[in-house]
Amino acid sequence: MARTKGSVGSETASLIRATAIRLMVEHGYEAMTLRQLAEAVGIQAGSVYRYFGAKDRLLADIMIGHMETVLNALQARLAGVEGPLQRLETFVDFHIRYHIEKQAEVFLATMELRSLSDEARMRVLALRQAYETLVSTILSEGMASGIFAVRDAKVSSFAIIGMLTSVCQWYRPGGRLGPDAIIAIHRDLVLQAVRKLD
Amino acid sequence: MARTKGSVGSETASLIRATAIRLMVEHGYEAMTLRQLAEAVGIQAGSVYRYFGAKDRLLADIMIGHMETVLNALQARLAGVEGPLQRLETFVDFHIRYHIEKQAEVFLATMELRSLSDEARMRVLALRQAYETLVSTILSEGMASGIFAVRDAKVSSFAIIGMLTSVCQWYRPGGRLGPDAIIAIHRDLVLQAVRKLD
Amino acid sequence: MARTKGSVGSETASLIRATAIRLMVEHGYEAMTLRQLAEAVGIQAGSVYRYFGAKDRLLADIMIGHMETVLNALQARLAGVEGPLQRLETFVDFHIRYHIEKQAEVFLATMELRSLSDEARMRVLALRQAYETLVSTILSEGMASGIFAVRDAKVSSFAIIGMLTSVCQWYRPGGRLGPDAIIAIHRDLVLQAVRKLD
Amino acid sequence: MARTKGSVGSETASLIRATAIRLMVEHGYEAMTLRQLAEAVGIQAGSVYRYFGAKDRLLADIMIGHMETVLNALQARLAGVEGPLQRLETFVDFHIRYHIEKQAEVFLATMELRSLSDEARMRVLALRQAYETLVSTILSEGMASGIFAVRDAKVSSFAIIGMLTSVCQWYRPGGRLGPDAIIAIHRDLVLQAVRKLD
DNA sequence: AATGAATGAGTGTTCATTCAT
DNA sequence: CATGAATGAACACTCATTCAT
Numbered sequence: 048m049a050r051t052k053g054s055v056g057s058e059t060a061s062l063i064r065a066t067a068i069r070l071m072v073e074h075g076y077e078a079m080t081l082r083q084l085a086e087a088v089g090i091q092a093g094s095v096y097r098y099f100g101a102k103d104r105l106l107a108d109i110m111i112g113h114m115e116t117v118l119n120a121l122q123a124r125l126a127g128v129e130g131p132l133q134r135l136e137t138f139v140d141f142h143i144r145y146h147i148e149k150q151a152e153v154f155l156a157t158m159e160l161r162s163l164s165d166e167a168r169m170r171v172l173a174l175r176q177a178y179e180t181l182v183s184t185i186l187s188e189g190m191a192s193g194i195f196a197v198r199d200a201k202v203s204s205f206a207i208i209g210m211l212t213s214v215c216q217w218y219r220p221g222g223r224l225g226p227d228a229i230i231a232i233h234r235d236l237v238l239q240a241v242r243k244l245d
Numbered sequence: 246m247a248r249t250k251g252s253v254g255s256e257t258a259s260l261i262r263a264t265a266i267r268l269m270v271e272h273g274y275e276a277m278t279l280r281q282l283a284e285a286v287g288i289q290a291g292s293v294y295r296y297f298g299a300k301d302r303l304l305a306d307i308m309i310g311h312m313e314t315v316l317n318a319l320q321a322r323l324a325g326v327e328g329p330l331q332r333l334e335t336f337v338d339f340h341i342r343y344h345i346e347k348q349a350e351v352f353l354a355t356m357e358l359r360s361l362s363d364e365a366r367m368r369v370l371a372l373r374q375a376y377e378t379l380v381s382t383i384l385s386e387g388m389a390s391g392i393f394a395v396r397d398a399k400v401s402s403f404a405i406i407g408m409l410t411s412v413c414q415w416y417r418p419g420g421r422l423g424p425d426a427i428i429a430i431h432r433d434l435v436l437q438a439v440r441k442l443d
Numbered sequence: 444m445a446r447t448k449g450s451v452g453s454e455t456a457s458l459i460r461a462t463a464i465r466l467m468v469e470h471g472y473e474a475m476t477l478r479q480l481a482e483a484v485g486i487q488a489g490s491v492y493r494y495f496g497a498k499d500r501l502l503a504d505i506m507i508g509h510m511e512t513v514l515n516a517l518q519a520r521l522a523g524v525e526g527p528l529q530r531l532e533t534f535v536d537f538h539i540r541y542h543i544e545k546q547a548e549v550f551l552a553t554m555e556l557r558s559l560s561d562e563a564r565m566r567v568l569a570l571r572q573a574y575e576t577l578v579s580t581i582l583s584e585g586m587a588s589g590i591f592a593v594r595d596a597k598v599s600s601f602a603i604i605g606m607l608t609s610v611c612q613w614y615r616p617g618g619r620l621g622p623d624a625i626i627a628i629h630r631d632l633v634l635q636a637v638r639k640l641d
Numbered sequence: 642m643a644r645t646k647g648s649v650g651s652e653t654a655s656l657i658r659a660t661a662i663r664l665m666v667e668h669g670y671e672a673m674t675l676r677q678l679a680e681a682v683g684i685q686a687g688s689v690y691r692y693f694g695a696k697d698r699l700l701a702d703i704m705i706g707h708m709e710t711v712l713n714a715l716q717a718r719l720a721g722v723e724g725p726l727q728r729l730e731t732f733v734d735f736h737i738r739y740h741i742e743k744q745a746e747v748f749l750a751t752m753e754l755r756s757l758s759d760e761a762r763m764r765v766l767a768l769r770q771a772y773e774t775l776v777s778t779i780l781s782e783g784m785a786s787g788i789f790a791v792r793d794a795k796v797s798s799f800a801i802i803g804m805l806t807s808v809c810q811w812y813r814p815g816g817r818l819g820p821d822a823i824i825a826i827h828r829d830l831v832l833q834a835v836r837k838l839d
Numbered sequence: 840a841a842t843g844a845a846t847g848a849g850t851g852t853t854c855a856t857t858c859a860t
Numbered sequence: 861c862a863t864g865a866a867t868g869a870a871c872a873c874t875c876a877t878t879c880a881t
Contacts, residue, residue: 075359077275081876091842093878102876158356161273198430202422206434209411210404217403224400232396236404240438257865279851289867291853300851471755473671477855487863489857498855554752557669594826598818602830605807606800613799620796628792632800636834653844675872685846687874696872 107167131189305365329387527585725783
């Protein structure tokens with residue numbers, strides 16, 4: 048779904064995408080109008096159709112693109128990291144950092160699932176599930192090697208992801224705590240929560 | 246064309262409320278139309294206005310009512326419970342159980358903050374903050390008595406609430422795990438996460 | 444059309460009538476709602492139908508009643524007044540004084556003709572024409588006796604009525620000029636305008 | 642579903658304006674619906690909004706435009722006319738001729754003041770006052786030079802304007818009297834009404 | 840490649856009116 | 861008799877979308 052061409056048209060497309068993300072986060076997908084979007088971009092509403100066939104294609108484009116990117120990025124970060132403990136630590140660091148950096152996309156991805164067409168929602172949910180499986184696999188491996196102890200790997204991975212994702216609902220750049228401090232707090236909570244006590 | 250046989254105002258009002266919650270969860274506040282709502286209730290669209298002056302008053306009514314109820318219920322449950330450990334355990338039990346029982350209202354309350362009028366949003370956020378303060382106070386007291394050890398009571402309470410609330414995004418009645426099992430899993434995760442290690 | 448009975452119901456009817464006149468002048472017939480009217484009277488909207496079958500009957504009632512009253516009153520005032528000059532003077536005095544006293548009804552009668560049903564409009568126009576004929580007859584008689592000289596009695600009577608009626612568009616009680624002063628000004632204008640010069 | 646063949650924006654806008662004037666005169670501003678208007682123009686109701694942001698902007702547009710035009714036209718006609726007598730005669734001729742030609746706009750301007758927004762009403766009233774001042778100034782100058790004698794210049798100018806304006810409530814093209822005859826009748830009435838008798 | 844003009848289905852909302860209670 | 865509950869048709873207005881220019 049990612050835009051690739053280097054033409055001028057592609058720059059307009061990127062601008063539409065970026066502006067759409069901003070406006071959808073501000074007002075919600077349903078409440079954002081194409082006229083608003085077009086005006087913010089500096090074109091006419093009708094011209095958006097040169098780049099995106101319909102309003103819901105624009106949303107699908109953004110959300111699927113985001114999920115693909117985040118999944119690939121996590122896989123890349125975990126590549127070569129050995130041991131469940133290190134892998135879990137890496138995940139926490141990655142997840143929070145990514146959610147802080149791409150707060151808008153993440154916010155959209157959690158809020159606007161409902162607005163997707165059935166087909167697009169399926170694809171997004173599949174990508175989300177793949178992401179969750181990466182986490183629950185880390186927990187399972189940790190339990191197998193006797194480092195972690197949780198009652199249920201799947202539910203625990205949901206719980207951990209839910210905990211970490213909630214950061215983007217209150218985080219504001221320039222707040223009391225910077226990214227590193229926030230990551231440290233959550234790393235400790237997560238690692239303690241799952242670690243097997245001697 | 247007039248009062249339908251056997252109709253009673255207060256019953257209609259409750260029916261509108263309950264139906265509205267269901268439809269807003271299904272389609273989102275913006276996407277739910279008053280005609281949809283009215284048809285589901287079995288009345289005319291205009292008749293909704295006898296009970297709720299406007300669509301956004303309906304949402305405000307539901308959300309403020311929900312937040313007041315949940316806050317009062319938590320305070321009642323915590324009354325008389327001594328000790329940070331027991332209080333935290335009680336909170337986890339209460340929060341998940343409530344979020345499972347009132348899944349729809351909770352889902353609404355997290356998703357539709359944006360759709361509220363400024364005034365209503367202020368009130369809901371104030372109630373939400375009061376709820377969060379109850380939790381962070383438990384953490385602070387636990388730290389004071391040397392039972393808990395977290396880097397930051399406030400952020401940790403956000404994290405815990407975020408973790409527990411995410412349950413209502415995947416829980417379905419009759420699924421693999423019942424309420425008690427889900428509560429047990431999360432209780433262990435939370436208590437271990439905050440407990441001071443010797 | 445006038446209300447006559449002395450029962451309690453009739454008092455409510457009068458109250459509805461009087462309140463309706465006030466509200467219609469304030470907001471216009473179309474813009475006044477029956478709920479507004481009912482609330483101002485202190486009853487429910489549905490109860491208005493006990494007294495007036497429909498909103499447009501209420502308007503018809505008021506306007507026809509007003510026109511009948513004003514026509515009768517003018518005839519009464521002119522009865523026994525001899526000579527075109529005195530009769531014209533009497534008319535000017537009566538017309539302005541009445542329009543100042545019953546400013547609201549007069550205002551309604553000029554503004555809301557359009558809102559009447561065809562049938563009611565016919566009746567009002569017939570009454571208005573009878574009123575105008577009284578005036579043009581005075582002019583004709585004055586011309587016959589060589590006291591007045593106008594090019595056209597009918598158009599002149601329209602012109603005179605138009606001139607005098609415009610008073611109720613700017614008159615406010617307690618303004619710079621009282622009724623008597625206003626009447627004097629217009630009497631001079633009218634009498635000079637039609638009088639034959641030697 | 643898109644631009645209809647040969648359509649031009651400015652033509653559509655003029656057509657909307659002209660049709661709106663006609664329909665508002667026929668039914669009144671409140672009673673005219675945008676669907677009626679659109680159908681009469683031959684477009685969809687929503688398309689009116691390309692040209693006029695709201696129904697009351699349409700009315701404001703028409704009324705302010707009319708008042709500005711009539712004020713400018715009177716000033717142009719009076720320019721270079723010397724002497725209160727000639728100036729008053731010129732005014733009568735101009736006012737009636739204009740009110741006969743633009744009967745619809747004038748009728749609107751007198752009837753629909755109430756329907757304007759506060760801001761638009763202020764502007765219209767200011768223009769109307771400027772118009773009235775032109776007339777009362779003529780009367781005052783005539784009194785100063787001993788040609789006119791009225792008790793009150795301001796009230797008399799209201800009376801004269803009221804008299805002349807009432808023409809557009811009964812005038813129909815092709816009636817018994819043509820414009821010139823009607824003007825002659827009113828010129829005589831006005832001039833005699835204000836002239837000083839020797 | 841983009842605009843400007845238009846559509847048509849839909850939205851929240853209002854309101855005169857009716858009638859069971 | 862009056863109210864409270866409901867209707868149903870209408871209204872102003874919005875918006876994604878289309879397509880001639």
